[in-house]
Amino acid sequence: MRYMVFEAGGRAALSAELFFLHRANRGDGDSLLLADMDPLYREVPASDGAVVRMTEADAIALLADQEASRDVLIFPADELARQSKRDVQAHASSHPFSAVEPWYFRKRLMNERLADVTSGCTIRIPKTFSTERIFLRPDTMSAGSHGVRGMENTCITELVDVEREYVVDVDWLGDEPAIYPREVRIKHGYDKYIRFLPADGPLGTAVHEFVRAMRAGCAPLTRGIFHLQLIEDRQGHLFFVEYSKRISGTSAVNLVRGYNPFDTLAGAATPVRLDLFAEGTWYRYEDLLLSMHSLRP
Numbered sequence: 001m002r003y004m005v006f007e008a009g010g011r012a013a014l015s016a017e018l019f020f021l022h023r024a025n026r027g028d029g030d031s032l033l034l035a036d037m038d039p040l041y042r043e044v045p046a047s048d049g050a051v052v053r054m055t056e057a058d059a060i061a062l063l064a065d066q067e068a069s070r071d072v073l074i075f076p077a078d079e080l081a082r083q084s085k086r087d088v089q090a091h092a093s094s095h096p097f098s099a100v101e102p103w104y105f106r107k108r109l110m111n112e113r114l115a116d117v118t119s120g121c122t123i124r125i126p127k128t129f130s131t132e133r134i135f136l137r138p139d140t141m142s143a144g145s146h147g148v149r150g151m152e153n154t155c156i157t158e159l160v161d162v163e164r165e166y167v168v169d170v171d172w173l174g175d176e177p178a179i180y181p182r183e184v185r186i187k188h189g190y191d192k193y194i195r196f197l198p199a200d201g202p203l204g205t206a207v208h209e210f211v212r213a214m215r216a217g218c219a220p221l222t223r224g225i226f227h228l229q230l231i232e233d234r235q236g237h238l239f240f241v242e243y244s245k246r247i248s249g250t251s252a253v254n255l256v257r258g259y260n261p262f263d264t265l266a267g268a269a270t271p272v273r274l275d276l277f278a279e280g281t282w283y284r285y286e287d288l289l290l291s292m293h294s295l296r297p
Contacts (some may be wrong), residue, residue: 002071003032003262004059004230005076008034009041010190011190011249016077018252019260020287021048025268033072035059063091074098075261076225076246097173097224100245104221106154108132110243117217122206122231123238129156160239165231167191169251173264177211179204180254185282191250194288196257196279203230206238221250225261227251253288255295264287271295 006018011012013034020032032051034041035058063069074092077239092098103109103143118125124295134156137148164183171178181203185193191218207228215222227242227248247261258272277283 001027001073001265002033003031003075004033004035004063004072005075005077006035006051006056006059008036009038012077012247012251015028015247015252016075017047017051018255018292019247019262020051022076022255022270022292023262023266023268024270024297025262025263025266026209026297027266032075033059039256054086054271058178060085060087062085072266073135076119078246098219101220104243104245107242111155111157111240112238113218114214114243118210118213118240121210121213125240126157128158155166160231161229161233163234166197166203166226166228166230167230167248168203168230169225169254169259170211170222170227171225171259171264172211173214173224173261177215177222178209178259178264179207179273180251180257181207182253184250190234191285193282194250194253194285195282196277196288198279203238210240221245250285252292253285255292256288 003020005013007013014079017032017034023030031052033052033054035054035056037056041054041057044053046053063072069091073092073095074088074097076098092100099289100159103113106130108130112130113129115125128263132154133150133152134154135148135150138146148231165186167184169180171180179199181197181199181201183195183197207230210228211222221243224245225247226243226245228243231239231241233239251259255270256276258270260270263270273295276294277288
């Protein structure tokens with residue numbers, strides 16, 4: 001099998017590459033095709049003989065050839081925007097692992113749909129304004145057009161007083177969901193500090209309830225791999241922030257917990273190495289990456 005990843009210069013693509021290099025099941029002939037818009041990316045030496053760097057144009061041309069792309073599976077590590085391109089969409093839609101629908105990218109529609117199917121769950125959907133074309137004006141001390149502006153393509157939700165932030169990777173390729181929750185501290189938009197949380201703890205239990213409600217009310221969202229971003233307010237209430245049908249950017253840190261989508265696809269088990277990192281302890285993202293050399297088969 002050849003696995004293709006778009007936006008290969010991003011952090012999630014790095015996780016995909018680490019997953020591929022650390023597979024317990026190293027199938028003969030498997031390769032990882034990493035595609036990026038920057039043509040210079042193709043000139044960078046590959047990390048392994050089975051890793052191929054290419055331009056996005058080359059990748060799309062490959063997918064347009066039905067015969068040549070027969071053994072290619074799009075591995076969802078990017079924002080999946082490429083799946084809106086005609087040739088990519090046609091190929092991605094042929095496998096539930098990579099198939100997406102346009103509303104997956106619409107935050108307002110996602111909130112509204114999940115509010116219906118997860119009603120009563122511990123994890124709450126923030127109250128969401130039901131239109132994306134809005135007219136903003138100050139509530140007090142305003143006259144005429146002072147401070148007034150219109151906006152389109154907008155999702156308006158209630159403001160949550162954030163106390164903690166979480167990222168949860170979910171693998172539902174088998175009969176039951178495998179859940180890998182972690183608390184994160186974010187700097188410049190990325191996970192800077194990471195604390196592993198148990199799958200059977202309070203957060204993990206709430207996520208199990210939430211994704212099962214998603215499966216019952218909208219099954220396609222839960223087929224394959226995806227991740228959730230959640231927040232907790234100062235009163236201890238959990239709120240949904242975002243869903244993405246792809247691995248999270250720093251998901252490779254879960255290798256020590258037995259998480260590797262490539263192994264799951266191949267029906268193999270990834271070794272668990274929690275002797276390296278304990279649950280409930282804060283680590284730098286960089287510390288977790290530095291450990292990867294000891295995990296590679």
